[in-house]
Amino acid sequence: MADAKALGTLPRLPLAALITASALAVAPHALWLSPWFDVPAAALLAWCAANAIRGGSSPPPRWTLVALTLASTLGVFVFYHTILGRDAGVTLLLMLLFLKLLETRAPRDVFVVAFLVYFVALANFFFSQSIPIAGLMLVTVVVTTTALVGFSAPVRPIEENLKTAARMLAQAGPVMLLLFFLFPRVQGPLWGVPQDAYTGVTGLSETMKPGELNALALSDAIAFRVKFQTASPPRNRLYWRGPVMTDFDGQTWRVGLPQLRREMSIEASGPPIDYEVTLEPHNRNWMFALEMPVRLPEAARLTSEYLVISLAPIRSRIRYEMRSSPVFLARSGGNQRDLALALRLPPDVDPRARALARGWRESLRDDAAIVTRAVDFFRGNRFEYTLEPPKLGANSVDEFLFDTRQGFCEHFASSFVFLMRAAGVPARVVTGYQGGDTNPVDGYMVIRQADAHAWAEVWLEGSGWTRVDPTAAAIPIRVELGVTAAAPTEVPLLMRSGLDWLKGLRNNWDALTNQWNQWVLGYNPDRQREMLSRLGMKQPSWETMTLVLFWSVGSVLLLVALWLLRGMRREDPIQRAWLRFCDKLARAGLSRASAEGPLDYAGRVARRLPARENEVRAITALYVDQRYGPVADLESLARLKSLVRDFAP
Amino acid sequence: MKLDRVLQYSQAYNFYQWVFKRHAPEPGVVFLTQRRVYILPTRHGLSFGASLILMLIGSINYNLSLGYVLTFLLAGLGVVSILHTFRNLVHLYVSAGRVAPVFAGDVAQFQIVFENRSDFERHSLELACGPARTSCGVPAHGHRVVVLPVKTVKRGWLQLERVTVDTRFPLGLMRAWSYVQPDMRALVYPRPDTAPLPVPEADSDTGDAVSTGAGTDDFMGLRPYQASDSPRHVAWKASARSEALLTKLFAGRAASELWFDWERLPAAMTTEARLSRLARWVLLAEERGLHYGLRLPGATVPLGEGFPHREHCLKELALFRG
Numbered sequence: 001m002a003d004a005k006a007l008g009t010l011p012r013l014p015l016a017a018l019i020t021a022s023a024l025a026v027a028p029h030a031l032w033l034s035p036w037f038d039v040p041a042a043a044l045l046a047w048c049a050a051n052a053i054r055g056g057s058s059p060p061p062r063w064t065l066v067a068l069t070l071a072s073t074l075g076v077f078v079f080y081h082t083i084l085g086r087d088a089g090v091t092l093l094l095m096l097l098f099l100k101l102l103e104t105r106a107p108r109d110v111f112v113v114a115f116l117v118y119f120v121a122l123a124n125f126f127f128s129q130s131i132p133i134a135g136l137m138l139v140t141v142v143v144t145t146t147a148l149v150g151f152s153a154p155v156r157p158i159e160e161n162l163k164t165a166a167r168m169l170a171q172a173g174p175v176m177l178l179l180f181f182l183f184p185r186v187q188g189p190l191w192g193v194p195q196d197a198y199t200g201v202t203g204l205s206e207t208m209k210p211g212e213l214n215a216l217a218l219s220d221a222i223a224f225r226v227k228f229q230t231a232s233p234p235r236n237r238l239y240w241r242g243p244v245m246t247d248f249d250g251q252t253w254r255v256g257l258p259q260l261r262r263e264m265s266i267e268a269s270g271p272p273i274d275y276e277v278t279l280e281p282h283n284r285n286w287m288f289a290l291e292m293p294v295r296l297p298e299a300a301r302l303t304s305e306y307l308v309i310s311l312a313p314i315r316s317r318i319r320y321e322m323r324s325s326p327v328f329l330a331r332s333g334g335n336q337r338d339l340a341l342a343l344r345l346p347p348d349v350d351p352r353a354r355a356l357a358r359g360w361r362e363s364l365r366d367d368a369a370i371v372t373r374a375v376d377f378f379r380g381n382r383f384e385y386t387l388e389p390p391k392l393g394a395n396s397v398d399e400f401l402f403d404t405r406q407g408f409c410e411h412f413a414s415s416f417v418f419l420m421r422a423a424g425v426p427a428r429v430v431t432g433y434q435g436g437d438t439n440p441v442d443g444y445m446v447i448r449q450a451d452a453h454a455w456a457e458v459w460l461e462g463s464g465w466t467r468v469d470p471t472a473a474a475i476p477i478r479v480e481l482g483v484t485a486a487a488p489t490e491v492p493l494l495m496r497s498g499l500d501w502l503k504g505l506r507n508n509w510d511a512l513t514n515q516w517n518q519w520v521l522g523y524n525p526d527r528q529r530e531m532l533s534r535l536g537m538k539q540p541s542w543e544t545m546t547l548v549l550f551w552s553v554g555s556v557l558l559l560v561a562l563w564l565l566r567g568m569r570r571e572d573p574i575q576r577a578w579l580r581f582c583d584k585l586a587r588a589g590l591s592r593a594s595a596e597g598p599l600d601y602a603g604r605v606a607r608r609l610p611a612r613e614n615e616v617r618a619i620t621a622l623y624v625d626q627r628y629g630p631v632a633d634l635e636s637l638a639r640l641k642s643l644v645r646d647f648a649p
Numbered sequence: 650m651k652l653d654r655v656l657q658y659s660q661a662y663n664f665y666q667w668v669f670k671r672h673a674p675e676p677g678v679v680f681l682t683q684r685r686v687y688i689l690p691t692r693h694g695l696s697f698g699a700s701l702i703l704m705l706i707g708s709i710n711y712n713l714s715l716g717y718v719l720t721f722l723l724a725g726l727g728v729v730s731i732l733h734t735f736r737n738l739v740h741l742y743v744s745a746g747r748v749a750p751v752f753a754g755d756v757a758q759f760q761i762v763f764e765n766r767s768d769f770e771r772h773s774l775e776l777a778c779g780p781a782r783t784s785c786g787v788p789a790h791g792h793r794v795v796v797l798p799v800k801t802v803k804r805g806w807l808q809l810e811r812v813t814v815d816t817r818f819p820l821g822l823m824r825a826w827s828y829v830q831p832d833m834r835a836l837v838y839p840r841p842d843t844a845p846l847p848v849p850e851a852d853s854d855t856g857d858a859v860s861t862g863a864g865t866d867d868f869m870g871l872r873p874y875q876a877s878d879s880p881r882h883v884a885w886k887a888s889a890r891s892e893a894l895l896t897k898l899f900a901g902r903a904a905s906e907l908w909f910d911w912e913r914l915p916a917a918m919t920t921e922a923r924l925s926r927l928a929r930w931v932l933l934a935e936e937r938g939l940h941y942g943l944r945l946p947g948a949t950v951p952l953g954e955g956f957p958h959r960e961h962c963l964k965e966l967a968l969f970r971g
Contacts, residue, residue, distance in 0.1 A: 111693040111821065115700045118723060122704050125715040134715055141722065145820070152821045153772040153786075164819050168733060172725030179721035190710045316712040521714040553728075560729060564736050594676060 010110070013158045014150025015052045018113055021143040022048070022101060024136060025120040026094055032127040036079060037091055040072070044098035051102065065103055069095070090123045110151050117144050129521050131513065142169060171563075174556045182532075182549040184542050185525040203282030204242050204431050204452060208253040210389075210396060210410040219449040222280055223433055224288055225514055226445040229274035233290070235435055236479045237326055239455065239467065240288045240447060242432030244305035246341050250349040251396060253414060253429050256341065258285070259304040264332045266292050266306070268325030278319045278517060285309040288432060288447075290324035291467065297321055304333040305428075306465070317522045331464035334426075339459060342426035350397040350418060357422030367425045367460055374419050375473045378412065381405065383474040409434075409471040409478070413454040416470035426459035430467070435482045441511035451482070573637060574626045581619055581644045588649035598624055609649055619643050674808065674832040678744040678764075681814075686739045686827045688731060694822035697727055727822055734823040737771050737816045741787065745809075745831035746794050750838055750963070752928075756798045757835040759809050764792040773818040778810050804839040804924065804967045838963040839921065841929035871895040879955040881938055907934060907941040907952075909962075924966050931966070935959040945969055 023045055030038050051060075072095035073083065080088040097116040104113055121137045145165035150158060203223065224240075232238075245253035272294060279287060287300055287308045297320035300308050310318075345354075356377075360370050382405065389407040392399045397415045400407055413429045420427035434453035436445040455469040472479040532540040537548070582592050585605060592601045602620035606613040622640040690698070701724055708716030746760025759778075765771050765787040772786045776797055785795045801807055815826035871884055874894035884895045909930045914923045927943065934941040935954070942952040943962045948969070950962050 107821075108693075111696065115696065118700060118704065118719070122707060122713070122716050122719055125713045125719070126711060129713065129715045134718070137715070137719065141719070141726075145726065148821060149819045152818045155786075156772060164733075168726055168729050168819065169722070171729045172722055175725030175728060176718065176722040179724060180717055183717070183721070186709050187712070190706065520718065523714055524712070557728060557732070561732050564732050565739075 010105070010107070011150060011154035012052070014110075014147045014154070014161070015104070016049075017143055017147035017150060017158070018104075018110065018117075019045075019049050019052055019101060021117050021140050021147060022097055022113065022120070024140040024143060025117045025124070026097070028124050028128070028133055028136060029090065029094060029120070033087065033091055033094075034079060037075075037094070040075075041094060041098065044068075044095075044102070048098065048101040060102055065099055068102075069099055072099075086126060090120075090126065093120055093123060107151060110147075114144050114148055131516055134520075142166060145169060171560045174560075175553055178549065178552050178556060180523070181528070182545055182552065184545045184549075185523075185528050187525050203280075203284065203449070204286075206243060206255045206284075208245055208410055208414070208429065208431060208454060209251055210392065210400070210407065210414050221449045222510075222513075223282075223447045223449050223451070224277050224279040225517075226278075226436065226447065227276045227443065228445065229276070230271070232275075232438065232445060233273060233326055235482070236472070238435050239291045239453075239469075240433040240436075241291050241293075241307065241430060242288055243284075243286055243430075244307055244457070245429040245431065246305075246344075248344070248346060248414075248418070250346040250394070256305070258307065258309055260301050261304045261332070264302050264304065264306070266294055266325065267329040267331065268292070268294050268327065269329075270325060270327035272323050272325050274321070274323050276319060276321050278317060278514075278522065279314060280317055281315050283313050283315055285311070285313055287314070287318075287320065289322050290326070292325060292328040292330055293322055294325045294328075295323035304338065306330055306333065316524065317517055318524075319518075319522060319527075329464050330466075334459055334464060339426045342428050342459060343421050343424065345418065345421050350395045352395075352398045353401055353415065353418055354422045356401075357419045360419075361423045367458070370423050370425055371420070371458055371460070371466075371468060374416060374423075375468060375470065377419075378416065378470045378474040381474075383407070383412070385471075385475040385478055409452075409454045412470040412474055413456050416456045416468065420456070420458055428457050430455050430457050434469075434479060437482075439507045439510050439514070441507050442514060444511070444514050446510055446514075574623065574640065577637075577640050577644045578619075578623045578627070581623075581647060584644075584647060585649055590649065598627075605649075612647075612649060615643060615647055619647065674830045676832040678742050679829050679831065681739055681741045681743065681827050681829070683739055686735060686825055688735050688823055688825040691817060691822060691824045694727070694824075697723075697822050701727070726820070730820045730822050733819050734816060734825045736769075737818045738774065738814065738825045738827060740767055741765055741771065741774075741814075743814070743829045743831060745833035748809075748833055748835040750836035750960070750967075751801055752838045753801055753804045753840040755801060757801050757807060757837065759797040759799055759833060759835065761795050761797055761812065761831060762792055763787045763795060765789060771816075771818075773816055775815050775817075776812055777815070778812045799835075801835070801837045804837045804921075806968070807835045807837050809833050809835075836964060836967055838967045839924040839928045841932055842922065842925035844926070844929075871897060879938060907939055908944055909934075909941060910944040911946055912944070920969075924969060928963060928966050931959060931962045 026041065026045065030041075047060075073092065076088050076091050076095070077083050080091075082088050083092060093116070097113065097120055100109065100113050100116060104110060117140065121140050124133055124137060142162070142165055145168065146158070146162045149161040149164050150156070153161065226232075243255045246256045247254040273290060275290070277288065287297075287310050289308045292306055293302065293308050296302060296308060300310055300320065303309055308322075360373050364370050364373060384406045385408055386406050387408055389411065390404045392404070397418045400411045401415050401419075417427040417429050431452070431454045433447045433451045434455070435451045436447040438445045453471070455467060455471065457465045457467055460466050469479060529540060532545070537544060578598070582601075585591065588609075590605055590608060596604070598620050602616050605616050609616065619640065622636055622643070626636055626640065701720055704716065704720040704723070707713070708720055742764035744762045744764070746762045748757055748759045751757045761776065763771075763774070763785065768789050770786060770789050773784060774786065774795075775784045776782065776795060778797055778799060781797050781799045783795055783797055785793050787793045797809075797812065799807070799809070809831060811828050811830045813826055813828055815824055817824050871887055872895065874883060874888075874896045878896045882897050884897045888894045909927050911923060911927070914926060918926070927945075931941070931943065935956075935958075938954065940952055940954050941962075943950040943965060945965060948965050950958075950965055953961075
């Protein structure tokens with residue numbers, strides 16, 4: 001019953017604001033949590049709102065809340081098979097927020113709800129840290145703050161509370177910026193993160209099954225961005241090397257175990273290309289570089305397959321400097337074992353392709369000639385490039401080469417490598433990205449998931465691993481102009497050429513996003529050290545950073561305090577001069593009694609200090625005139641001030 | 650064990666003394682300087698801080714840049730709210746307002762005046778004095794009179810205890826407070842008793858014999874109005890005709906001399922019971938427009954009537970020391 005009584009004390013409008021804030025914080029979660037939870041969540045939120053509108057006249061009984069809590073926990077457990085993972089945890093957090101909203105009765109509950117809203121807002125960033133989500137969460141914080149102001153000043157109109165909240169957040173802004181840039185950053189994780197923390201990131205995978213990559217090809221998500229320090233090479237030379245696939249079981253290509261070797265070498269010739277890559281997290285170790293990388297970033301290694309890998313999976317956006325040489329000889333990674341692996345084929349599949357390759361081997365002795373012949377085969381037959389190829393059966397290579405002849409880079413690369421191996425030429429599939437669009441707004445080249453590509457590499461005596469792109473042979477336009485031109489109607493809307501205004505809009509948005517990524521999302525311990533040393537802090541240590549942080553935040557707060565207290569009326573100058581006079585006398589043991597008027601006081605002082613009588617009388621007369629007389633003039637004030645200044649009892 | 654207690658008590662006493670000395674009743678206008686406004690986080694402020702630490706750990710663990718942004722923004726908000734809360738209370742002028750006399754057991758309404766000479770409004774100031782609580786806001790360049798209802802128990806002067814003025818505006822995360830003790834006291838009259846006894850008859854030893862004095866029964870004539878005359882005895886019609894106000898004079902038995910005498914009360918009655926009885930008689934006599942006086946040991950209120958006379962009598966009763 002005490003609850004019911006307290007219920008009436010919660011003001012209605014702030015409560016509505018709090019529910020709005022909850023809805024705003026929760027809304028984006030509908031995008032990434034299972035739709036199974038959307039419906040109960042929406043229902044709960046509606047219930048909260050209805051409860052609040054009715055003035056909470058009938059709060060749900062305790063047992064309902066207990067039952068709901070149990071039901072939602074059980075639901076999460078059944079769905080995720082755990083209650084500890086990231087998604088399960090976030091879902092539980094949402095349920096907790098709704099249930100708390102339902103039983104909000106006392107001012108104490110209000111704070112719990114507000115803090116839960118902050119947590120839910122933070123949880124959004126697990127899934128997306130884009131500008132729109134950031135904007136939405138800022139709105140959420142403003143609304144929550146407005147609600148808190150409303151609860152502490154219930155009779156104030158809500159617009160005023162909104163203004164106060166906005167003003168306070170504006171003042172918190174500089175503090176936030178300083179903390180963001182100067183707070184000593186630690187590279188996470190602090191402990192093992194749940195297994196499912198990085199699901200949902202897109203990118204190339206460790207396997208390639210012709211027909212699978214096209215899901216990636218339909219995504220316009222950004223894989224990485226590149227800033228060229230030197231002139232960028234032509235589009236058909238832009239091969240961004242990714243995982244190399246050597247194992248084939250007839251259906252699927254797989255990457256081998258990465259091997260680090262000491263004697264890896266690349267014989268580069270021609271001018272090198274310097275560039276900086278900003279790689280989106282993809283939860284794998286590989287880092288992309290133009291073929292072939294000749295200088296690696298510090299924390300990276302080169303595998304025996306000329307793949308640049310980082311030592312830990314890339315789980316946050318990273319930036320690295322690279323140098324590549326477009327003209328090269330890659331003669332490492334070709335010992336007997338490597339070559340044997342690059343010749344293995346599954347038995348008993350694709351007889352027609354094997355027969356074709358055997359024919360080439362019999363007529364041509366030279367590996368290079370066989371390669372040329374195979375490329376001619378792809379060029380001469382009418383292959384069609386499509387992102388929606390027909391399904392292939394058990395003999396996928398045969399069916400593609402002789403029957404359907406419709407496919408995209410994976411089909412081409414896969415069947416080409418099959419033919420090479422069948423003909424006795426060591427070959428492997430290289431996946432990665434091909435092409436990239438330069439954003440005219442900021443000059444960054446953007447490589448999207450849709451630019452994913454697969455090509456082949458053959459081992460030739462003398463020149464080592466040599467790139468052969470059967471797709472380029474069959475469908476040159478794919479490499480010259482990109483996937484957009486090769487399959488115009490199938491690519492994502494935003495990537496189609498022809499819609500110029502849309503492209504301009506997208507370029508601007510991309511440039512903005514890039515800045516956002518570089519400065520906000522990509523701000524990590526390395527970047528912090530770099531920025532601080534550019535600001536003149538040599539060897540920024542933990543201690544100096546804390547010290548700088550302390551003083552800078554302190555001075556910002558001082559400025560805010562001065563700004564806030566500027567409207568304070570100070571004692572008027574006449575009174576100040578008089579008080580100073582009284583202080584001087586008090587130090588001489590003649591303090592004014594609290595009930596003593598100025599004239600009485602002056603009389604008493606004059607009797608005790610006959611030598612100073614004239615000054616005391618003059619000061620008092622001036623003070624009384626100024627303070628109680630009809631007009632106060634500046635001249636008399638100046639005289640009073642100087643008299644008081646010179647006065648010594 | 651005992652020694653501990655004594656020490657504890659003495660320390661508490663010292664502390665009390667210290668606080669009391671700093672906040673002894675202050676005459677005139679009290680200015681809330683920076684130095685006398687204290688500020689500390691509330692319980693919710695502490696849990697806000699704990700939440701922020703959790704959010705920071707989460708942001709570090711998952712490398713959430715926007716998590717840092719959110720956490721630091723909220724941290725900035727928390728720090729800024731210290732300034733706002735402090736500003737909401739500091740530099741106010743507090744002075745004593747009026748307080749009307751009440752009867753013991755009733756609620757004395759202490760009026761406290763808040764003056765705000767700054768350019769911004771003050772919100773949600775909470776006043777507490779013992780169990781008494783009230784709240785108010787003060788507009789910019791304005792003042793607000795707040796009534797603090799204090800329950801009275803004993804007759805006599807009731808000095809206003811130290812008042813805690815606090816505010817949690819704007820976020821409720823911080824609490825700024827200050828102590829003020831405006832020098833104001835309420836006069837508490839003895840509670841009139843409820844015994845079903847009539848007003849005593851006129852003195853037996855004077856009685857009818859002296860029937861020349863002024864009374865209320867029979868109209869005797871008119872005389873010029875004096876400040877102490879009851880308004881109900883003003884002869885309005887006659888006054889309208891003449892230049893000045895005139896008062897009607899009455900003669901009668903009851904008017905003779907209605908003395909409420911401490912000594913006449915039964916000897917068994919305690920001091921407070923006597924005072925209560927006398928208070929009731931004063932009220933009844935005034936209600937009926939009678940002419941009455943009060944005799945206490947050491948104090949006598951001469952015969953009279955009207956509101957000031959009643960107040961005079963009640964004040965004597967309130968401040969009576971046996």
